[in-house]
Amino acid sequence: MLPLARLHGGHFVCAPHVLGKLRFSSGIRIVKWDIFCNVVDNFGDIGVTWRLARQLVAEHGQAVRLWVDEPAVFAPLCPRADPEAESQYQQGVEIRHWRKDWPAVEPADVVIEAFACQLPEPYLAAMAARADKPYWLNLEYLSAEDWVAGCHGLPSLQPNGLQKAFYFPGFVEGTGGLLREDALAERRQLFQADPEARRAFLEELGVELDAAALLISLFAYENAALAGWLDALATGERPVQLLVPVGRVLADLANWLGEEKLSAGECFRRGSLAIQILPFVSQDDYDRILWCCDFNAVRGEDSFVRAQWAGRPLLWHIYQQEEGAHWDKLEAFLALYCRDLSPSAAAALTEGWRAWNRGEGMGTAWNALLAQWPELVLHAERWCREQVARTDLAAGLVQFCTKRL
Numbered sequence: 001m002l003p004l005a006r007l008h009g010g011h012f013v014c015a016p017h018v019l020g021k022l023r024f025s026s027g028i029r030i031v032k033w034d035i036f037c038n039v040v041d042n043f044g045d046i047g048v049t050w051r052l053a054r055q056l057v058a059e060h061g062q063a064v065r066l067w068v069d070e071p072a073v074f075a076p077l078c079p080r081a082d083p084e085a086e087s088q089y090q091q092g093v094e095i096r097h098w099r100k101d102w103p104a105v106e107p108a109d110v111v112i113e114a115f116a117c118q119l120p121e122p123y124l125a126a127m128a129a130r131a132d133k134p135y136w137l138n139l140e141y142l143s144a145e146d147w148v149a150g151c152h153g154l155p156s157l158q159p160n161g162l163q164k165a166f167y168f169p170g171f172v173e174g175t176g177g178l179l180r181e182d183a184l185a186e187r188r189q190l191f192q193a194d195p196e197a198r199r200a201f202l203e204e205l206g207v208e209l210d211a212a213a214l215l216i217s218l219f220a221y222e223n224a225a226l227a228g229w230l231d232a233l234a235t236g237e238r239p240v241q242l243l244v245p246v247g248r249v250l251a252d253l254a255n256w257l258g259e260e261k262l263s264a265g266e267c268f269r270r271g272s273l274a275i276q277i278l279p280f281v282s283q284d285d286y287d288r289i290l291w292c293c294d295f296n297a298v299r300g301e302d303s304f305v306r307a308q309w310a311g312r313p314l315l316w317h318i319y320q321q322e323e324g325a326h327w328d329k330l331e332a333f334l335a336l337y338c339r340d341l342s343p344s345a346a347a348a349l350t351e352g353w354r355a356w357n358r359g360e361g362m363g364t365a366w367n368a369l370l371a372q373w374p375e376l377v378l379h380a381e382r383w384c385r386e387q388v389a390r391t392d393l394a395a396g397l398v399q400f401c402t403k404r405l
């Protein structure tokens, strides 16, 4: 892909031949964005910022630099990336290694600190010194809690005289929406309506589909509830094919299988359950895995949203916070998601998610979920449609900033 913007003497310049090819949202001018990502752990921080950055470039014609302090964590999400590079273009986004030793760069028009990461002091000073002040935002974590809409967009005056606003993703009116690429729902539906595309994609991953089996993907943290769930799957009537990308849940899976270590490509069978370990794939291929499956166990933030865009029933392993703060988040989402479900389906789903996050009782909970299956399937598509009708996060963010610049 062509670089959409190059850094030239500290300034972004967009090559005219490239600009001509871009489809701009009407009335939106090109601005320069710096997005800062401090990888706290796992893949969510860079997963969200990388997705946002490439969408700002591809769909809104913005010039984006993404500063990431651990490029090695970025590389698995974007297999073409060079984890050693100080600076590189990927899909039109300039990826910069954010080192402690900060280079003198001109701040962009819009500066996003993701998840309240601390911007470098010299960069803050340069922001304050700019004649037209940059627009500064903190992109917050996703939550369905009620207070989010009240806090979304609130400005806060900073000690250096700059204004910072808080941008909250969310599921309801008054929040900043969810990351969703243009025509994602249509692309997903076309893929799901094409059994040959599904078969061919899975075959590329080395997966041979069992047409009679329920296909499930599993992306989770360490989870004591896994063994109970696997027991239920292995002894269930319906065959199940479980795809597990390499990651933190593998140790629990190995334990249950009685294996020392697991690696991508390995396959196992226990009763009705066939298990296959998958490699960690690019974000776009991971989407396709979710689209292929009948049920997706996901975690954190970004995969949780992507499973909703798959339009299939899901199971969320929430990122655990100190003092159990994540339980409020989990319950808030469940209340919203279950609003239009029958009481019995809502109870089964709620108990399944609670059991998974509590670390016990997943076998019984799974059988209760299966009893509500047809309704849960219909609901997942309906929920997805409802969310697709809302402005996506990148578009909302561009509108939010252009009003102020």
Ligand SMILES: Cc1cn([C@H]2C[C@H](O)[C@@H](COP(=O)(O)OP(=O)(O)O[C@H]3O[C@@H](C)[C@H](O)[C@@H](O)[C@H]3O)O2)c(=O)[nH]c1=O
Pocket: 040, 041, 042, 043, 044, 045, 046, 047, 048, 076, 077, 219, 245, 247, 279, 280, 281, 282, 283, 284, 286, 299, 300, 301, 302, 303, 304, 319
């Ligand atoms: C399994 C898989 C995932 N992915 C991507 C999808 C997502 O962008 C990313 C995973 O990110 P998440 O789903 O958010 O889960 P996560 O657990 O990796 O990330 C986070 O959760 C946040 C809530 C925390 O605050 C973060 O600090 C972080 O822990 O990895 C691939 O690209 N390929 C794969 O094969």
